[in-house]
Amino acid sequence: RYPHIKEVAFSDDMFTAMQDRAKDLCKAYKAEIGLPFVCQTHVDFLDDEMIVALKDAGCIRVNMGIEAGNEKIRYEILKRPVKRQKIVDVFNKCHSVGLVCGAFNILGSPGETESTIWETIDLNRDAKAGFVHSTIFAPFKGTPLRKEFEANGWMSGEPEDDYYHGCVIKLPTITADKLKAYNRVFSLYVYKPKSRYPLIHALRFLWERFPTLTNWGVRAWHKAILTLRPGYNLRRRTAVPALPSALEPVAA
Secondary structure, eight states: OOTTOOOEEOOOTTTTSSHHHHHHHHHHHHHHTOOOEEEEEOGGGOOHHHHHHHHHHTEEEEEEEEEOSSHHIIIIISOOOOOHHHHHHHHHHHHHTTOEEEEEEEEOOTTOOHHHHHHHHHHHHHTTOSEEEEEEOOOOTTSTTHHHHHHHTOBSSOOOSOOSSOOOBOOSSSOHHHHHHHHHHHHHHHHSOGGGHHHHHHHHHHHHHOHHHHHHHHHHHHHHHHHHSTTEETTTTEESOOGGGGGSOOOO
């Protein structure tokens, strides 16, 4: 019916917030469209019935915000009052029916340290996130934390619309270079077995101390690998896409 469309993505941060409406939509979507789809929501709006309804309608991935592993940052700074165990439980319930779970994370919130970043990494590993995305905190105008950043002199510039890779903050608890380096290798720490951590530590060190040179080297390596193996995913070491592999447990 739709030969040029292979997958649909719903751009709604709280797709399942109105659960009756979401279930009705799932039924109609399955009957009228029937293509695989991706959606976003919050762990508070995913119970067992809703998870099954999404899977039955053709959902292949649900993206949710973990944001931070440290409970104080998650509760008091980011206003995400969700217990760690609930996040893990909801992710596991999604895995049990074959849904891949994506996790959004923010690095660089006020109070962030290397230790709290590792709490976020560990939570993503425990939740077995199949898709991981991290960004550095961007204090946009009009947001509640903007005034705190301005008052404390924690800004080095204005955040741009594409804030996925930039860093305009300078916290007293962690350097901007270290934040950017952790952001670069965040998904590697989540996906790879801990036996690979020494290599990832070394790569993180290079990103922190020699970002331009490391960026050039990684791009050249990536280009060479893709020339030999088109579709190869360096972070997952699989051919893209490989969503089912995300359901496999993370090696210790």
